[in-house]
Amino acid sequence: MSTAYFTHPLCHRHDMGEGHPECPQRLAAIEDRLLVTGLADLMERRLAPEALLSDLELAHDAMLVASLAEQSNQAARSADAGGSPWVRIDPDTAANRHTWAAALRAAGAAIAATDAVIAGEVDNAFCAVRPPGHHACRSQAMGFCFFNNVAVAALHALEVHGLRRVAIVDFDVHHGNGTEDIVAGDERILMVSFFQHPLYPYSGTEPAASNLLNLPVPPYTRGPAIRDLIEQHWLPRLEAFAPELIFISAGFDAHRDDELGQLGLVEADYAWITRRLMDLAARHARGRIVSSLEGGYHLDALARSVEAHLRTLADL
Ligand SMILES: [Zn+2]
DSSP: OEEEEEEOOGGGGGOOOOOOOOTHHHHHHHHHHHHTGGGGGGSEEEEEOOHHHHHHHHHHHHHHHHHHHHHHHHHHHHHHHHSSSOOEETEEEEOOOTTHHHHHHHHHHHHHHHHHHHTTTSEEEEESSOOOTTTTOSOOOOBBBBSSSHHHHHHHHHHOOOSEEEEEESSSOOHHHHHHHHHTTOOOOOEEEOOOSSSOOOOOSSSOOOTEEEEOOOTTTTTHHHHHHHIIIHHHHHHHOOOOOOOOOOOOTTTOOOOHHHHHHHHHHHHHHHHHHHHHHHHHHHOOEEEEEOOSSSSSHHHHHHHHHHHHHHHH
């Protein structure tokens, strides 16, 4: 298998303030782990390009896109005048002068990864990017997210490449309400997820559309129970849907060490989920998988989990 690793230095420049869990050190921890283990040498490293506005606007209102550019400019003006370097978007989410550039690269990574797997240049790809995306709704940034990287890339695969069916698999501990907002009712997309409930953003328990399969699970659910749910619910739906490409909203905050959630997954669970998705992709999608980082806030657990995910994707 050949696996591409998309990232960009600008993704380290977006920050939301001292002590914020969605911090640049997340990417540094991943990079460090890949270097120490030698895994970095075994993947094809690529620089994420900027997303085109036309791609962003497949998933988002033009107003949302324009407002992030303005918020980043406003943060820069404020910082230069000696004021706050942040423009607050919600209690958990803020833009600094680099947020616009970072968000363009984060979405651009998912788009370029999609182009690369569809062109057959690589079998699959992982995007080590921030800001994450799965809480970003069509017309609202929220929950550490500005542009919905995975939804943008999924719509790019459908609209620009003419694929007919793509799946979005979301294993972040939080419900991907933004992705749901964008893809609900679009029968070309099947979205499957599990998430802790109750937990931010406290949504997803009522069926919003027939192309969504949500599995809310209570706090303290552990790996074996999650695997059973995946076997019983996700895999039959995905098998029947026969996606031509599988996108993964790869959040690692369901790890037992992560303090933003209370689920009990470990590295081996992420490897197992990844393997099952690869088997499915091999049958239906010529192996094509595009995975993009969402949450994961315990730095060591995040780095180890990404390593397990990548080792499986790269078949190492
Ligand atoms: Zn999360």
